[in-house]
Amino acid sequence: MLDTTSFLTMVIAVLIAGLAGFLIYLQRKNQTAEKAVSTQNTGLQLQAYERLIVLANRIALPNLISRLNVPGASARDMQELLTRNIREEFEYNISQQIYVSPAAWNALKNLHDQNLLIVHQVAQQMEHTASSTDLNKQILHFLMNDNRGKLPELVAEVLSYEAKKCL
Numbered sequence: 001m002l003d004t005t006s007f008l009t010m011v012i013a014v015l016i017a018g019l020a021g022f023l024i025y026l027q028r029k030n031q032t033a034e035k036a037v038s039t040q041n042t043g044l045q046l047q048a049y050e051r052l053i054v055l056a057n058r059i060a061l062p063n064l065i066s067r068l069n070v071p072g073a074s075a076r077d078m079q080e081l082l083t084r085n086i087r088e089e090f091e092y093n094i095s096q097q098i099y100v101s102p103a104a105w106n107a108l109k110n111l112h113d114q115n116l117l118i119v120h121q122v123a124q125q126m127e128h129t130a131s132s133t134d135l136n137k138q139i140l141h142f143l144m145n146d147n148r149g150k151l152p153e154l155v156a157e158v159l160s161y162e163a164k165k166c167l
Contacts, residue, residue, distance in 0.1 A: 042166050048099035049163035052108055053156050055093045059086050060152035061115055061143060065136045078132035079123040086115050100162060107158040111151050118142060 057063060061082070068081050090112045097105040122138045143149030 045099045045166045046163055048096040049104070049159050049166070051093055051096050052100060052104065053159045053163075055089055055096075056108060056111055056152050056155045056159065059089050059112060059115055061118065061139055063152075064115075065139065069136060070132050073132040075123060075126045075130035075132060075135035076128075078135045079119055082119045083116055086112060086119070100159075104159050104162040107155045111155045114148050114151055118148060 064082055064085055068078075068085060070078060070081065073081075090108075118139065122142055123135060126135055126138065
């Protein structure tokens, strides 16, 4: 028969073993939950980078011009159409900045700002009687002869690089 001291020692040992097992269970459960959250966050980040790459492509001036071309419109109307679309596309995706790095967001914001500046500067040089076609040709000519014409591709590269770091 067990004496009281041996019995208490055995009960304490069982309680300690049970507590240790419970703590290990809680730790593993917590690690699994953290891993699930991390996986979910990575998925959200990748989706954000994908959306921003699409955005960079959509607000690239050559793509905008081909998508929004309105023959017969005035250069002023075309300028307004281009700037409105750049702003709307950007504002529609502005919430994605919380999922991406500051460098990636700044690259995209710079593309947005530069495109608005280019459209404005080229439009300011146009005659009042210029057509949308005239403006579009001048913008495309400007982009072919200026380093800012490569900006959409550079932004897409930054976004792709940042997205690959999430994998």
